[in-house]
Amino acid sequence: MNKTRFIIIAITLTVLSLAWLLLTPTLFPVADADASRSAPHRGFYAPSFTLETPQGDQHALEDYQGQPVLVFFWASWCSVCKSAMPGLESVYQEFSPQGFTILAVNTTTQDILSSAVNEFASKGYTYTMLLDQDGSVTNAYRMRAVPTSVLVGPDGRVTDVVIGSGISEGFLRARLSQLLAQESE
Amino acid sequence: MFPIINIGPLAIQAFGLILLLSFFTGSWLAARFSAGLGTNTDVIENSILVGLIAGLLGARIGFLLKNPAVFVNNLFSLVSLTPSMLDVSFGILVGLLTALIIAQKKYLPLWPTLDVLTPFFLLIFAGVHLANYANGDGFGIPTLLPWGIQLWNATRHPVQLYALLLAGVLFAWLIWHTRLLKTTGFNRSGVLFSVILGGMAIITLFTRAFTAEKILLGAIDFNQAVSFAVLLASLGLIYTRAFPNRKKVSVIISMGSNVDPHTQLSKAVEVIAEEFRLRRTSSRYQTQDVLEGHQAQDFINQVIEVETELAYPDLVKQLKAVEVSLGRQPGNKITVALDLDVLTYGSEVFTIQGKHIPDPGMLKYRYIALPLAEMSPDFRHPGNGMSIRDILEKITDDTQVLKINEVENGIEI
Numbered sequence: 001m002n003k004t005r006f007i008i009i010a011i012t013l014t015v016l017s018l019a020w021l022l023l024t025p026t027l028f029p030v031a032d033a034d035a036s037r038s039a040p041h042r043g044f045y046a047p048s049f050t051l052e053t054p055q056g057d058q059h060a061l062e063d064y065q066g067q068p069v070l071v072f073f074w075a076s077w078c079s080v081c082k083s084a085m086p087g088l089e090s091v092y093q094e095f096s097p098q099g100f101t102i103l104a105v106n107t108t109t110q111d112i113l114s115s116a117v118n119e120f121a122s123k124g125y126t127y128t129m130l131l132d133q134d135g136s137v138t139n140a141y142r143m144r145a146v147p148t149s150v151l152v153g154p155d156g157r158v159t160d161v162v163i164g165s166g167i168s169e170g171f172l173r174a175r176l177s178q179l180l181a182q183e184s185e
Numbered sequence: 186m187f188p189i190i191n192i193g194p195l196a197i198q199a200f201g202l203i204l205l206l207s208f209f210t211g212s213w214l215a216a217r218f219s220a221g222l223g224t225n226t227d228v229i230e231n232s233i234l235v236g237l238i239a240g241l242l243g244a245r246i247g248f249l250l251k252n253p254a255v256f257v258n259n260l261f262s263l264v265s266l267t268p269s270m271l272d273v274s275f276g277i278l279v280g281l282l283t284a285l286i287i288a289q290k291k292y293l294p295l296w297p298t299l300d301v302l303t304p305f306f307l308l309i310f311a312g313v314h315l316a317n318y319a320n321g322d323g324f325g326i327p328t329l330l331p332w333g334i335q336l337w338n339a340t341r342h343p344v345q346l347y348a349l350l351l352a353g354v355l356f357a358w359l360i361w362h363t364r365l366l367k368t369t370g371f372n373r374s375g376v377l378f379s380v381i382l383g384g385m386a387i388i389t390l391f392t393r394a395f396t397a398e399k400i401l402l403g404a405i406d407f408n409q410a411v412s413f414a415v416l417l418a419s420l421g422l423i424y425t426r427a428f429p430n431r432k433k434v435s436v437i438i439s440m441g442s443n444v445d446p447h448t449q450l451s452k453a454v455e456v457i458a459e460e461f462r463l464r465r466t467s468s469r470y471q472t473q474d475v476l477e478g479h480q481a482q483d484f485i486n487q488v489i490e491v492e493t494e495l496a497y498p499d500l501v502k503q504l505k506a507v508e509v510s511l512g513r514q515p516g517n518k519i520t521v522a523l524d525l526d527v528l529t530y531g532s533e534v535f536t537i538q539g540k541h542i543p544d545p546g547m548l549k550y551r552y553i554a555l556p557l558a559e560m561s562p563d564f565r566h567p568g569n570g571m572s573i574r575d576i577l578e579k580i581t582d583d584t585q586v587l588k589i590n591e592v593e594n595g596i597e598i
Contacts, residue, residue, distance in 0.1 A: 163189065
């Protein structure tokens with residue numbers, strides 16, 4: 001390719017790209033609708049739900065508006081869940097005075113209710129266990145594997161979705177410190 | 186969206202799997218490209234791998250630096266395999282710096298190495314978009330177009346797939362242009378890299394328009410602005426690499442003859458000195474015919490360095506004319522009146538009409554490397570960065586090559 005031809009192509013590309021860059025805000029405005037949408041993904045409002053504990057008490061996500069909530073999907077046959085739960089307990093002990101809540105949603109459609117209740121009770125966890133008896137919350141959160149952890153900020157928006165063993169004590173502590181620091185600012 | 190891939194009883198996170206696969210496929214393709222072009226495949230592969238490991242460690246250390254309290258509570262979590270406790274940008278920085286330091290230490294030449302890495306960069310680029318699609322990250326704005334996808338409670342532009350598709354087109358062009366990763370397709374190193382860089386910038390600039398999550402600087406998307414800057418930089422790079430200001434190129438030529446060789450080489454040097462600026466010459470060396478064993482007449486070899494403004498193809502044409510004018514019969518490999526071979530053309534690395542520059546012969550044959558070492562003791566191979574001393578040490582060719590000392594009354598070996 002000779003020099004002149006290259007210069008013509010380069011200038012054309014530059015002009016077209018600059019035009020696209022400047023026209024983007026007009027042609028493709030960022031959707032305002034997304035700001036009020038709920039979806040199980042970072043940045044969206046966490047889908048709302050109301051579930052019962054094994055004892056029959058009702059808990060709604062909305063009850064915890066204004067404080068950070070961890071929605072933790074788990075099953076009693078899931079070893080990764082079981083190895084993560086003691087860590088959750090210690091973080092819960094540490095941060096619950098500052099309003100932090102854990103809703104441990106048992107995927108009851110894929111579990112045996114009695115084993116799940118036994119597992120939770122025998123370990124003496126003090127956070128809230130909820131039963132997703134018809135799988136509707138599991139569906140609303142598009143859960144593909146247990147454990148799936150959805151951290152919801154005080155403003156009701158999802159800040160993190162962690163699939164699998166990534167929901168460690170260290171990670172949770174770090175994110176909670178950030179969230180609570182942001183809130184107190 | 187497919188965040189989890191189920192293989193039998195295993196549930197694997199698609200995001201990580203896709204990135205790892207594109208990383209390893211990319212480095213495998215880069216290694217193949219490197220082997221074809223004659224750059225330093227081992228060092229390139231090593232720096233990619235060490236860069237990856239350093240990047241992962243760096244990402245964890247970056248997370249530690251931002252959240253020191255986490256690790257004070259539990260030192261074990263510093264080394265745990267948890268994929269979430271990573272600071273990605275810090276990891277990329279550490280990985281790139283590590284790879285760069287290794288490359289520098291091993292004298293990897295910048296532009297040829299970047300050329301060789303183009304399939305690697307492009308696969309990582311495509312991999313990130315596919316991984317985003319798998320995770321539902323980097324999603325598009327809502328659309329009414331028929332090919333919109335359902336994601337996060339809206340029908341949206343499948344923007345990750347737009348980018349993936351365009352990256353695929355660019356990759357197909359790369360494969361076609363490089364004749365299945367055998368040549369860079371340009372006579373100057375670094376042009377291929379700049380073209381691919383520009384292509385990735387254009388793809389990002391174009392597709393980011395459809396992305397919902399934007400980082401806005403005023404009304405302009407930050408990512409688009411950066412892509413535009415990268416595009417300008419890559420156009421500038423193509424311009425300076427492909428049309429350099431300094432036209433004079435230093436060329437090293439290997440000469441050989443086995444028909445009245447001393448007279449022939451003297452004549453050749455004379456003719457060449459008339460047509461080019463002669464910079465340096467080596468002594469002459471006597472070599473057994475490498476191709477024919479002892480049957481043919483021994484060769485006398487010599488290397489010279491000249492300066493030229495000619496483009497490579499014109500240079501070769503002119504050298505062929507010199508060969509023919511001094512009695513070379515094309516095709517005759519037993520009696521060779523004069524053989525002129527371009528060993529290096531500036532610091533460029535390319536393949537043209539099946540001929541590799543730098544000539545791979547200098548890594549194989551003593552009769553080329555020995556005079557070269559004498560003429561330029563600080564020579565480094567423009568492709569793989571090896572010093573001429575290392576090259577000589579690695580050559581396994583055991584043909585006898587003897588330096589000829591010319592004395593007043595004739596020739597003494």
